Amino acid sequence: MADSPASRPRGWSLVDAGAAVAVLLAAAGVIWSPKLSSAVAKATGDLRPVKVMVDVRGVPVADPGALISAIETERKVAIVIRNQPHGTVAIQKLIPLQSRLVALQPNGSVVTAIDPNQAVFGRFDARFVLEGQGRRSEGGVVFGNQSLKIGAPVELEGKQYRVQGVVTDLQVGEG
Known part of the structure; x- marks a missing residue:
């Protein structure tokens, strides 16, 4: 069978x-x-407290002063790292930056002055000091589930703005 x-x-x-x-x-x-x-x-x-400084330069804005006031009122910002949203972080401080003009004189000296065009043409230059949680790794600081290093491009988004900036400093605190 x-x-x-x-x-x-x-x-x-x-x-x-x-x-x-x-x-x-x-x-x-x-x-x-x-x-x-x-x-x-x-x-x-x-996880440790992480302080991230992001510089934003040359953003055309009709009223930079009003934008700075709005950012300081919100006290938080959504951060996007490598086109991936990573939640909101607190803004510890917002430092307005001023452009400077540099001129070389005939005698070899260098003269600098604040750029008067910055106020006339409404340009936004600022340093965002952000606070969040992260951890140290071999590849830098892991912040928002992404490895973050000085020079990395990020986007910051609030209720009235979305600007692109560059990480200029990272400080990992003690937990």
């Missing part, structure tokens, strides 16, 4: 192997997810 298909042991097909790989990848994604790693870092005390 021949073996019936129901009595033979069933082997693994290509579809079964693909489903098993998909389940393993999904489990690995859950284990290594950024939110979970942030929760683990928070639970282990690995």
